[in-house]
Amino acid sequence: MKEETFDAEQIISYWLTEAQESLQVAEHLVEKRDYSYALFFGHLAVEKILKAIHAAKRQEHAPPIHNLLRLAKIAGLEPNEMQAEALLTITAFNIEARYPDLKRAFRQQCTPEYTQRQLASIKEIFVWLRSLLP
Numbered sequence: 001m002k003e004e005t006f007d008a009e010q011i012i013s014y015w016l017t018e019a020q021e022s023l024q025v026a027e028h029l030v031e032k033r034d035y036s037y038a039l040f041f042g043h044l045a046v047e048k049i050l051k052a053i054h055a056a057k058r059q060e061h062a063p064p065i066h067n068l069l070r071l072a073k074i075a076g077l078e079p080n081e082m083q084a085e086a087l088l089t090i091t092a093f094n095i096e097a098r099y100p101d102l103k104r105a106f107r108q109q110c111t112p113e114y115t116q117r118q119l120a121s122i123k124e125i126f127v128w129l130r131s132l133l134p
Contacts, residue, residue, distance in 0.1 A: 006059060006060060006061070008055055008056065011052075011055040011061065012052045012055050012056050012133065014052075015048050015049065015051045015052035015055065015062075016048075016049065016052045016133065018048045019044075019045045019046075019047075019048035019049035019052065020045070022041050022042075022044040022045035022048055023041070023042065023045035023122075023123070023126060025041045026038045026039070026041035026042045026119060026122070030115060030116075033112070035107075035110035035111070035112065035114075035115040036093075036096070036097050036106055036107045036110045038119065039090075039093040039097060039115060039118055039119070039122075040093050040098070042090065042093060042119055043068070043090050043093040043094040043122075044094075045122065045126060046068055046087070046090055046122060046126060046129065047066060047071065047094075049126060049129045049130060049133075050062070050068060050071045050072055050075060050129060051071070052133060053072075053075045053077065053129060053132055053133060054071065054075035056132075056133060056134065057075055057076045058075065058076065062075070066091065066094050067091050068087040068090055068091045069084055069087040069088055069091065072087060083125065083128065086121050086122075086124070086125050087125065089118070089121070090118075090122055090125065093118070
């Protein structure tokens with residue numbers, strides 16, 4: 001069986017492109033007033049850029065997990081308290097958008113104002129993470 005070689009540059013480029021596209025989709029969803037899914041795609045953007053960072057720092061594929069704080073720590077990052085809280089909040093968007101409860105509480109929580117605040121936080125985290133890549 002042929003062993004696959006790890007091409008860090010290619011993997012980093014892949015995840016970074018995917019992350020940027022997910023952030024763009026989040027913005028399009030806000031324009032369409034689909035707020036809960038906008039936050040879900042915001043989560044995907046952060047997850048994907050963390051996977052790019054993991055590939056850059058560890059020279060291996062990132063684990064298939066969605067917990068952003070855990071992923072950041074596995075990648076060797078040490079987020080400050082505000083960044084850690086933001087990562088935990090953003091992680092919840094993955095679960096709440098994928099598995100809405102019967103009352104659809106998360107979708108009701110996603111007002112335009114709430115979504116704009118959270119998307120601003122996502123973008124702030126994204127800029128910080130992007131600054132960690134070459």
